[in-house]
Amino acid sequence: QVQLVESGGALVQPGGSLRLSCAASGFTIAYYYIGWFRQAPGKEREGVSCISSGDDDTFYADSVKGRFTISRDNAKNTVYLQMNSLTPEDTGVYSCAARRSYGRWCPYYGMDYWGEGTLVTVSS
Numbered sequence: 001q002v003q004l005v006e007s008g009g010a011l012v013q014p015g016g017s018l019r020l021s022c023a024a025s026g027f028t029i030a031y032y033y034i035g036w037f038r039q040a041p042g043k044e045r046e047g048v049s050c051i052s053s054g055d056d057d058t059f060y061a062d063s064v065k066g067r068f069t070i071s072r073d074n075a076k077n078t079v080y081l082q083m084n085s086l087t088p089e090d091t092g093v094y095s096c097a098a099r100r101s102y103g104r105w106c107p108y109y110g111m112d113y114w115g116e117g118t119l120v121t122v123s124s
Helices: none
Strands: 003-007 018-025 032-039 046-051 058-060 068-073 078-083 092-100 118-122
Touching: 003 092, 018 032, 018 092, 018 118, 032 068, 032 078, 046 068, 046 078, 058 068, 078 092
Parallel strands: none
Antiparallel strands: 003 018, 018 078, 032 046, 032 092, 046 058, 068 078, 092 118
């Protein structure tokens, strides 16, 4: 019953933009911090961005700072990742994950729920 479903992945050209969505069901994201992760072929999964549940603080990997924006809409039980100025290095499967917590923190570990991911391919 508990699900996280990502959507919005696509093939885009370098410099393009995408908006990913992470729709939750079976639980309310208001009590969870939500992270976005990505995994490129042959590489380990890495944390990309996270939004806290306590104060909607946001965090970003150095590689995406200034280009990506994470946000949440608790009424829609959905988290978003706006990705701009995409490069081929951004290619990968993007997954969202949730951890039950309330506070101004957002570590990329101990996640309770995971989505299956959506593929983002940045190529000319």
